[in-house]
Amino acid sequence: MVQNFEIVIMGAGPAGLTAAIRLLEMGHAVALIEQEQFPRPQIGESLSPGVRHIFDYLGAGELLQDARYLHDIPARIAWSEGEPVLLEAGQRGAGWMVDRAHLDAQMLALAVRMGLHTFQPARMVASSFHDDRYELKIQSAAGNLIITSNVVLDGRGRNGAHSRERVELAPASVGIWTHVASHTMPPAARPHEARIETVQEGWIWGAPVPGNRYRVMAFTDADLIKEKGPAKSLQLMLSQARLFGAPQTGRESDIKSCVVNAYVHTTPWHQQFIKIGEAAFTLDPLSSTGVEAAMRFSLQTAIAVHTMLSDGDPAVARAFYESKLADAVATHCRWTSDYYERSAQSEAQSSFWKKRKNFGMDEIAVPNAFIGMVKQRASREAPVHRAAEAPAVPIEPLIGFLWNKPVRLSSRLTYSTEFAVTGDRVEIRQALVHPNLARPTVYVNHIELPPLLNTLPEGVTYGAAIENWCRHFAYADIKKIFGFLWAAEVFE
Incomplete structure (x- = not known):
């Protein structure tokens, strides 16, 4: 039996669920395909302050009020030279440390209550496009089936973007993370406080996470990992730090690593198959706004999709989508490049800092007009404006x-x-x-x-x-x- 929908979303992460909730509000018939059974472990627990407005806009603000989540966390930052700076929660905005497995499951439940049709656990094994509709073959524990839709939104994260389909926006790094014993850390760095610090081999982030644990994550170059392995690389970087000391990191098997890169998809909109979230682009982890950026862009994508389905003409919708994506990528690239360039002046010239100091947008190849727009916007200087102020008289x-x-x-x-x-x-x-x-x-x-x-x-x-x-x-x-x-x- 064939089931028909207007929109099919692949992936039940924050990007996919944000798009689902918004499109359901607009009155569309939406289905979602998710490969894993929920709840499932997921990193990315740190949510930036702007996420609050998005959750409220989606009618999901109460999901952030879970007692297990942490908020109002101060941050101590030692970026480049100089004394560390303490930012109280009020200065940096009210972010959250959440349990992503729990939060994503709650968002999915909200979308289902709104009318989302789910296939979970399931995966797409084949697709075809004809007569302006997609036909998707779905494989699940309940059996195989076929569904059709006008639009497919790909929110499968990095799995939704093959390496040959990406344009790298910065040199790749490796993230190494584990939980540490808080009693072995300096008193000021214990679980009530987040930490960010540059060291010779890269930079380190640490923060309390739900479950009375402290997460430490280091970002370095692949050359160091190849030479020393993840565990020794992490210990080396922690030994170089002023804010972290040399805490106990537990068993070597508890230390995990993955490649971390910033990229944008070369063709994020093709025949109404549209990338969202990390399938479309990723940000350097320095920004700590990855989840917020993915959700915000999904809201803009939902508007583009609704426009296309309402007007029957994808030209304006696609142009809007690509313009917003190019702006998001360009703004982030300029911001992170500035931070890395400043730190590279003072840190030892390890492979990590050399690559970032010498990398420029002029090195990016331009395979099509969309990437040309991204490069052009990222290369130009950010405009400086004097914001309009209230009149001096009533x-x-x-x-x-x-x-x-x-x-x-x-x-x-x-x-x-x-x-x-x-x-x-x-x-x-x-x-x-x-x-x-x-x-x-x-x-x-x-x-x-x-x-x-x-x-x-x-x-x-x-x-x-x-x-x-x-x-x-x-x-x-x-x-x-x-x-x-x-x-x-x-x-x-």
């Missing part, structure tokens, strides 16, 4: 003062064509561009700005413009828009 007196004066728009004001999310769909809209705006701006308070300015008659006064706008929008909203434009010096 809005009401300002409006009164300007009421009978003619509107004067800044000579530095221009317009661009941008993607805009209207409701749950992507559209192409005109945007304001000005040096004092952090980015091209389409909406303020959900009101589209360019039509307000484009329809102003020659010589119109501020009072006449406001009266005209108030025929369509509430005066309270117009005041906010007026204050925004005045603060950014769009009005002169």
